[in-house]
Amino acid sequence: MGLKKKGKYWYGTDTQDVQAEVVRFSQLNGYPATRFSSPVCPCGSLTFKLESDEEVGAARRVCATCGAVHLMGDSAQYADEAEFEHHVCVCREEVFQLLSSVALYAESSDVRWYYIGCMCMGCQLVGVFAHWKCEAGDAEAFLSAT
Numbered sequence: 001m002g003l004k005k006k007g008k009y010w011y012g013t014d015t016q017d018v019q020a021e022v023v024r025f026s027q028l029n030g031y032p033a034t035r036f037s038s039p040v041c042p043c044g045s046l047t048f049k050l051e052s053d054e055e056v057g058a059a060r061r062v063c064a065t066c067g068a069v070h071l072m073g074d075s076a077q078y079a080d081e082a083e084f085e086h087h088v089c090v091c092r093e094e095v096f097q098l099l100s101s102v103a104l105y106a107e108s109s110d111v112r113w114y115y116i117g118c119m120c121m122g123c124q125l126v127g128v129f130a131h132w133k134c135e136a137g138d139a140e141a142f143l144s145a146t
């Protein structure tokens with residue numbers, strides 16, 4: 001456990017490390033993430049390919065085991081306009097463990113900003129691969145839909 005920096009990238013070994021990186025990144029972004037949830041496919045898999053469009057605020061994950069496609073959080077509302085971009089790690093791996101993370105409005109449980117933390121299954125790089133301002137209402141309901 002524990003983040004290690006190599007060059008300009010951070011590497012970790014587990015979800016705690018992804019969370020630590022999301023917290024670091026989100027603090028620098030001005031909207032600290034405080035709630036987290038690890039997406040799990042109905043088949044039980046924790047690893048996915050990730051596609052996103054930060055401009056419209058939509059992401060979808062494709063299960064690395066069964067191929068199920070899931071629009072994350074409130075992304076279904078924006079998917080029609082989205083031009084999904086496929087994420088590839090610097091090591092060329094395309095399969096990641098994900099950590100959905102949100103910042104909330106002050107004294108509220110409403111989502112203000114959405115961060116998608118990733119850990120590469122090839123080289124264990126961790127990072128926030130996509131994030132955007134997201135006004136999706138209740139954080140618990142939002143995260144359970146990611």
Ligand SMILES: [Zn+2]
Binds near residue numbers: 044066
């Ligand atoms: Zn699956």
Ligand SMILES: [Zn+2]
Binds near residue numbers: 091
């Ligand atoms: Zn990698």
